[in-house]
Amino acid sequence: xxxxxxxxxxxxxxxxxxxxxxxxxxxxxxxxxxxxxxxxxxxxxxxxxxxxxxxxxxxxxxxxxxxxxxxxxxxxxxxxxxxxxxxxxxxxxxxxxxxxxxxxxxxxxxxxxxxxxxxxxxxxxxxxxxxxxxxxxxxxxxxxxxxxxxxxxxxxxxxxxxxxxxxxxxxxxxxxxxxxxxxxxxxxxxxxxxxxxxxxxxxxxxxxxxxxxxxxxxxxxxxxxxxxxxxxxxxxxxxxxxxxxxxxxxxxxxxxxxxxxxxxxxxxxxxxxxxxxxxxxxxxxxxxxxxxxxxxxxxxxxxxxxxxxxxxxxxxxxxxxxxxxxxxxxxxxxxxxxxxxxxxxxxxxxxxxxxxxxxxxxxxxxxxxxxxxxxxxxxxxxxxxxxxxxxxxxxxxxxxxxxxxxxxxxxxxxxxxxxxxxxxxxxxxxxxxxxxxxxxxxxxxxxxxxxxxxxxxxxxxxxxxxxxxxxxxxxxxxxxxxxxxxxxxxxxxxxxxxxxxxxxxxxxxxxxxxxxxxxxxxxxxxxxxxxxxxxxxxxxxxxxxxxxxxxxxxxxxxxxxxxxxxxxxxxxxxxxxxxxxxxxxxxxxxxxxxxxxxxxxxxxxxxxxxxxxxxxxxxxxxxxxxxxxxxxxxxxxxxxxxxxxxxxxxxxxxxxxxxxxxxxxxxxxxxxxxxxxxxxxxxxxxxxxxxxxxxxxxxxxxxxxxxxxxxxxxxxx
Amino acid sequence: xxxxxxxxxxxxxxxxxxxxxxxxxxxxxxxxxxxxxxxxxxxxxxxxxxxxxxxxxxxxxxxxxxxxxxxxxxxxxxxxxxxxxxxxxxxxxxxxxxxxxxxxxxxxxxxxxxxxxxxxxxxxxxxxxxxxxxxxxxxxxxxxxxxxxxxxxxxxxxxxxxxx
Numbered sequence: 001x002x003x004x005x006x007x008x009x010x011x012x013x014x015x016x017x018x019x020x021x022x023x024x025x026x027x028x029x030x031x032x033x034x035x036x037x038x039x040x041x042x043x044x045x046x047x048x049x050x051x052x053x054x055x056x057x058x059x060x061x062x063x064x065x066x067x068x069x070x071x072x073x074x075x076x077x078x079x080x081x082x083x084x085x086x087x088x089x090x091x092x093x094x095x096x097x098x099x100x101x102x103x104x105x106x107x108x109x110x111x112x113x114x115x116x117x118x119x120x121x122x123x124x125x126x127x128x129x130x131x132x133x134x135x136x137x138x139x140x141x142x143x144x145x146x147x148x149x150x151x152x153x154x155x156x157x158x159x160x161x162x163x164x165x166x167x168x169x170x171x172x173x174x175x176x177x178x179x180x181x182x183x184x185x186x187x188x189x190x191x192x193x194x195x196x197x198x199x200x201x202x203x204x205x206x207x208x209x210x211x212x213x214x215x216x217x218x219x220x221x222x223x224x225x226x227x228x229x230x231x232x233x234x235x236x237x238x239x240x241x242x243x244x245x246x247x248x249x250x251x252x253x254x255x256x257x258x259x260x261x262x263x264x265x266x267x268x269x270x271x272x273x274x275x276x277x278x279x280x281x282x283x284x285x286x287x288x289x290x291x292x293x294x295x296x297x298x299x300x301x302x303x304x305x306x307x308x309x310x311x312x313x314x315x316x317x318x319x320x321x322x323x324x325x326x327x328x329x330x331x332x333x334x335x336x337x338x339x340x341x342x343x344x345x346x347x348x349x350x351x352x353x354x355x356x357x358x359x360x361x362x363x364x365x366x367x368x369x370x371x372x373x374x375x376x377x378x379x380x381x382x383x384x385x386x387x388x389x390x391x392x393x394x395x396x397x398x399x400x401x402x403x404x405x406x407x408x409x410x411x412x413x414x415x416x417x418x419x420x421x422x423x424x425x426x427x428x429x430x431x432x433x434x435x436x437x438x439x440x441x442x443x444x445x446x447x448x449x450x451x452x453x454x455x456x457x458x459x460x461x462x463x464x465x466x467x468x469x470x471x472x473x474x475x476x477x478x479x480x481x482x483x484x485x486x487x488x489x490x491x492x493x494x495x496x497x498x499x500x501x502x503x504x505x506x507x508x509x510x511x512x513x514x515x516x517x518x519x520x521x522x523x524x525x526x527x528x529x530x531x532x533x534x535x536x537x538x539x540x541x542x543x544x545x546x547x548x549x550x551x552x553x554x555x556x557x558x559x560x561x562x563x564x565x566x567x568x569x570x571x572x573x574x575x576x577x578x579x580x581x582x583x584x585x586x587x588x589x590x591x592x593x594x595x596x597x598x599x600x601x602x603x604x605x606x607x608x609x610x611x612x613x614x615x616x617x618x619x620x621x622x623x624x625x626x627x628x629x630x631x632x633x634x635x636x637x638x639x640x641x642x643x644x645x646x647x648x649x650x651x652x653x654x655x656x657x658x659x660x661x662x663x664x665x666x667x668x669x670x671x672x673x674x675x676x677x678x679x680x681x682x683x684x685x686x687x688x689x690x691x692x693x694x695x696x697x698x699x700x701x702x703x704x705x706x707x708x709x710x711x712x713x714x715x716x717x
Numbered sequence: 718x719x720x721x722x723x724x725x726x727x728x729x730x731x732x733x734x735x736x737x738x739x740x741x742x743x744x745x746x747x748x749x750x751x752x753x754x755x756x757x758x759x760x761x762x763x764x765x766x767x768x769x770x771x772x773x774x775x776x777x778x779x780x781x782x783x784x785x786x787x788x789x790x791x792x793x794x795x796x797x798x799x800x801x802x803x804x805x806x807x808x809x810x811x812x813x814x815x816x817x818x819x820x821x822x823x824x825x826x827x828x829x830x831x832x833x834x835x836x837x838x839x840x841x842x843x844x845x846x847x848x849x850x851x852x853x854x855x856x857x858x859x860x861x862x863x864x865x866x867x868x869x870x871x872x873x874x875x876x877x878x879x880x881x
Contacts, residue, residue, distance in 0.1 A: 055722070055772045056757050065789060079786055080754030086740075092753075115753075123751045126729050126780065129750075133804060583844065 005029045012110035016050060018064075020270050023047045024106060032111040036085040050158055052105070057108070057322075058080045064097035068104040069560055070519060074329060080111060101595040104560070125286050132275050136261055139172075139249060140234070143268040146172060147232070150266045153256040173269040179254075179262045191248065193271050209265065212250055215239050228261055230254050236272060247276040291341045292348035300370055302360035302400040304422040307360070307372060308415055317379040321371040321389065322429035323351075326407045326441040328367035329397040339400045346397055347406070355391045370429075382412045386444035394442070407442035409433050413606035418447045428452070461514045464500065469520075469527055476531055477697035480706050481549070481668055481690040484682055486716065490707050491668075491688060493549040493583070495531035495697045496524070516553055524555040527564050533573040533580060537702055540579070544707045549581040549611060557584065559695040562599050566608070579606035583634065585613045597628050605630040611668070616656060625663060633660045637671025640691075644676045654684045661685065678715065718761070718768045721879060722792050727799035728810035729778025732832040736799060737775045742870055745863050749864075754776045755789060764876050771872065776828075779810050783878035787821055795879040796827040797871060802859075803839040808846065826878040827856075830871050830877075834859035 005028040007013060012031055016024040018247070026046035035042065038053060051058035060078040067076040078095040085091060092115040096107040144166075152243055153163050154176070164185060165590070167174040173190035177183045194208060216223050216237045226233045234251040237676065254266040265653045287299035295303065304320070311318050325331075325347070331340060351359055351369065360372040373385070393408040419425035428447040435454075436445040445451075468474050474496060481491035498506045515521040529550055536548035547586025556562055584596070600610050611632040612625075616639055635656050642649035660667045669681050672691030681689055694713070695706060725733040734752050738744050741758045756775040761768060776789060790796075796818060798811045811829060820824060829850065831842070847857060858874060860867040 054757070055759075056755065056774075059722075059789075061793065062791065082752070082754065082756040119751070119753060123749075124754055126751045126778070127749070129780065131732050133806065137804070215849070 012113070014108040016048065016059075016106040016108070018068075018106050022049045022051060025049055027105075028448070031110065033085070033091055033112070034108070036087070037091065039086060050108070054093075055082065056083075056093075057106075060095050060097075061106075064095075064104075064106060067097045068099055068686070070522060071099050071558065075107075099558075099560075102560070112394050120305060121290075135275055136236075136249070136272065139270050139272070142250075143234070143249070143251040143270065146174070146223055147251050147266050147268050148172065150174070150176065151253050154264050154266070155257075171270075175208065175267040175269070177209055177265050177267065178457065179265060180405050181207065183208070184264065185543060190269065193248070193269060194240075194533075209267070212239065212248075212252075212267070212269075215487060216250070227252060227254070227265075230256055230260065230693065236276070242265075246271050246273045248272065274412045277366055287361040287363075292344055294348050294352070294363040294369075296369065297363065297364045300360075300372075301422060302362060303360055303362070304370075304372055304426070307374060308420075308422055308425070311374065311415055317375045317660075318425075319373045319375070319382050319385070320413050320415070320425050320429045321373070321382070321386065322413075322426070322433045323369040323371065323389065323393070323408050323409075324433055325367035325393070326409055326437070329405065331406070331641055335400065335402060339402070342399045343397060343404065343406065346399065347393065350392050350395070354388065370426075379414060379417075382414065383444070386410050386412055386446075390442065390444060409441050410438040410444040411436055412444060413447040453476075457510070458514055460504065461511050462518050462520075463509055465515060465518070465520055465524075468500070469524060470500055471501075473501065474524065474527065475499065476528065476535065477699055478535070478548075478703055479690060479697040480703075481688045482694050482710075482713065482715075484686060488708065489545045489547050489579075490580075490703070491547045491549060491695075492536075492639065492703065493690065494528060494535070494551075496528055497697075512553075516555060519555065521553045521555050522559055526569075529566060530569045530572065533569045533575045534642060535578055537573045537575045538700075539703060540575075542704060544704050545579075545607070546579055546707075547579050547702070548575075549583050551583045551613070557596050557599055563602055566603055567606070577603070578609070579630070581609040581611055583611045583613040594627075601629050604631075606701075616652060624657075624710040625665075630665060632666045632668060633672055634668045635686075637691075638679075640669050640671045640677055641673075643680050650680065653681075653686075657686050682715065718770050720772060721794040721876070722772045722774060723797065723875060723879075724774045724776055724790060724793050724810075725797050725799060726776055726814050727778060728801070728804070728807040729780045731799045731801040731804070731807050731861045733778065733797075734775050736797070736830065736832060736860065736868055736871070737773055739862045739865055739868045741756065741773070743865075745865075747863075760872075762872065762876060764873065764880065767880075769876060769880075771876070779814065787817070788847045790818065790821060793822070793825060796825055796876045797875055798827060798829045799832050800829060801833050802831050802841070802842050803833055803836050805841050805846075808842055825866045826875060826881075828858045828871060828875050828878070830855050830867075831857055832860050832862060835861040835864050835866065840849050863875045 009029040011030040012033060013028070014028040014031055014034055017027055018024050024047070026048055030042060030046070032532060042048075051061055055080070063076065063078075075096045075098045080092050080094050083091050083093060087314045090112070092110055092111045094109050096109070146414070150163055150167070155460040163176070166188045166434075167185070170187060171189055173193050174185070174187045174521060175190050176185040215221055216235055217666055219237050220235045223233055223235070223360050232251065232253040234249070234468040236247060236249045238245055239248040240246055249270045251268045253266045255266060257263050287295060307318055310316070328340065331343060344367070348361075348363060348369070351371070355361060355371060355373070358374070362370050364370055371389070390408060390410060393406055397404045397406055411429045411431065413419055413425050413429035413432060415425055418428045428451075431451050432445040432447040435451055436443040439445070476494045478492040479496055482495060483491070496508055496512070497509055498508070500506050515524055532550045533546050539546045559565070565580075569628060570580065582600070584600070604610055609631040610629055611634055612628065612630045613634045614636045615633045616636045632655060635653055639649040639653050643653065644650065657667050666687040668688040668690055669686050670690045672678055672681065672689045672693050674693060678693060698706065725737060726798065727733055730749055734756060735745060737758050738757070741760045752775060752798055754777055758773045760773065762770045763769070774789060774793070790828060798814060798881050801807045801810050803862065815827070818827070834840070851857060856874070856878070858867050858871050862868060
């Protein structure tokens with residue numbers, strides 16, 4: 001531990017544990033940079049009021065507390081900030097909020113050593129941008145000066161001849177025209193920007209003024225009004241079409257006669273495409289990802305937009321492959337970020353080697369890559385290409401001495417079939433990739449319309465689910481679990497239902513996953529807990545003794561205030577803890593067995609019972625039974641469904657019941673739909689059954705009758 | 718002592734950091750050093766017999782390369798918008814920032830510092846524009862981080878409007 005503490009400190013990191021109150025506890029040796037910035041002697045017990053030392057941290061802690069309550073991802077960064085130490089040296093720092101089991105951690109990192117490279121990039125990018133800005137301003141001044149000179153000359157004596165010579169060699173393009181656009185004079189610089197068709201000498205550009213106005217009006221809708229008012233107008237816009245498209249800076253100045261009528265318009269134009277397009281150096285620092293040396297997201301969007309425009313004009317096809325490395329976050333966390341970067345670098349080189357030079361590959365950030373392949377008129381089959389790419393990713397990688405077996409999920413969308421613009425195509429490739437991930441990863445998926453329907457359905461659900469709770473659209477129904485022996489209590493499982501005002505009853509299978517992903521499961525789960533406890537209390541008050549079972553999701557269990565929320569629900573409703581049961585699934589605990597156990601243990605000590613739901617369907621590790629405070633097992637209905645025809649299901653079910661009894665646990669069989677199933681379960685000594693055979697989920701008003709009928713309930717079919 | 722958070726906002730290279738350095742450390746450098754993220758400085762100031770500690774958040778200049786975190790404005794008591802008088806477009810950026818600030822936080826005491834005002838020959842913002850800004854209710858102050866002109870006064874004026 002000492003070594004680890006020293007190592008963190010040497011890396012410029014300070015890990016602090018945050019508990020209620022201002023003082024935090026340093027978990028490793030305090031690094032030198034912190035000592036330099038902290039004038040007062042450091043306390044020996046490692047307690048520090050970091051927020052008082054760094055106002056930036058005090059501010060970040062507000063965000064960090066929200067993160068600790070509802071973690072969204074593995075950590076949350078503050079962004080870089082700079083502090084001066086006692087000697088006036090600058091330190092670039094970043095704070096991260098993390099959760100580890102029940103601990104709320106704050107990580108402070110000194111980035112000063114690695115900051116220079118990043119700083120240089122931004123410094124150079126801004127210097128270049130500043131230089132370009134200066135050039136545009138200089139051009140603007142020249143244009144205005146020339147326009148004023150020409151306006152002056154024309155106003156004096158309308159002497160076009162006197163200004164012809166003046167503009168002939170001028171580097172700015174000049175056109176003098178009548179208000180209707182008919183050209184009276186123009187110079188060679190204008191013809192350089194807008195080459196004449198055919199005989200240059202006869203060129204009069206009669207429609208150029210109108211063309212400019214039309215082109216500028218998208219960016220400057222006020223252009224007509226300004227020109228009609230007799231004022232000067234200036235602006236920058238894209239002019240021309242196709243290959244001859246360019247950025248133009250244009251100034252239009254009117255010449256007024258004594259009656260204040262416009263007699264001429266002096267137009268001064270410059271081709272500023274070179275200034276608008278990023279310079280090579282600016283492009284390098286702003287358009288490429290430093291880790292992979294591939295074009296970045298910004299570059300990618302420009303490239304795909306241009307490619308689609310060109311394909312639309314030429315009739316070519318385009319395939320977009322959106323690749324996301326599977327479980328990259330875990331790789332990053334289990335090794336370190338440097339190893340993660342090395343992995344991305346190696347992967348990029350491999351992918352680049354396996355595509356044609358004319359194909360385009362970009363690193364969109366994190367673990368996402370995009371590949372764009374253009375083809376002639378006939379679209380090739382994207383599937384073999386996708387399989388080749390996945391095979392390339394699958395080859396073992398050696399990073400930092402570790403051999404990694406990496407996989408990726410790949411979504412494919414084609415232009416024009418799946419999208420007519422960059423945003424639409426990208427959305428569909430992303431949707432297809434998401435679908436590939438859902439199917440188990442290391443897969444590819446070509447977009448099809450049914451995915452869109454799934455997506456739209458999910459989007460609508462997410463949009464409406466936010467209002468469902470406040471709108472009173474959620475309600476609970478209760479499914480009885482019938483004791484096969486004698487029991488004075490009626491066990492009920494609370495099940496959530498959503499009655500959508502337009503779409504009717506929405507299946508929990510549809511909206512629960514959306515609630516899980518969006519985080520809405522926390523407020524909804526809390527509402528369910530409170531509602532179920534309140535209802536259970538009401539049943540008790542009506543002389544219907546019940547034990548209420550409530551499902552708990554992984555997100556709820558991870559929330560820092562989970563235990564407190566359950567206790568609060570019990571306290572607010574006056575329900576005895578022994579009449580509440582929490583149902584958790586194996587998958588709920590998959591990532592956080594220890595923290596899950598820690599959250600459940602104090603509740604069990606209070607008297608709340610814990611049931612392990614869907615037992616047998618997941619990993620069914622006996623480790624769970626050993627380490628978790630479990631009172632009951634619920635056998636997954638996939639086994640019950642196969643009874644009595646499938647011998648293996650029968651054997652597994654009987655074994656689970658036997659094992660559970662030896663561990664002093666009771667067993668519930670769910671999904672019981674036939675008398676044969678029920679008789680088998682009675683025969684092996686199963687304690688409870690739940691299923692449509694006996695009772696469907698019922699509204700609360702029917703539960704009293706169920707309780708009254710228990711004595712006369714026939715279980716012999 | 719009363720602690721107040723203020724933010725320096727504006728386009729890149731308008732002199733936000735130079736103004737802070739002049740105000741806090743009484744130093745100036747001609748070399749442009751771009752800020753990344755936020756630079757935090759503290760300065761104690763006295764106003765009408767009361768002591769204040771200003772926590773100055775010098776925010777990275779607004780440009781197309783970086784993403785601005787609007788959460789940085791949380792808890793801000795006043796804002797100094799900085800314009801480079803030699804670059805008219807920096808005023809456009811400040812206009813946008815003012816609107817964003819207003820949308821996010823409503824009326825927050827603010828001043829517009831017309832910085833680099835010592836560069837008289839290169840001044841590119843016309844007086845009509847400035848008059849219009851004043852008519853819109855903006856308080857303007859011509860400053861120069863290089864000469865120190867009106868720098869202290871700018872921070873004092875902001876503090877005064879924050880405590881009014």
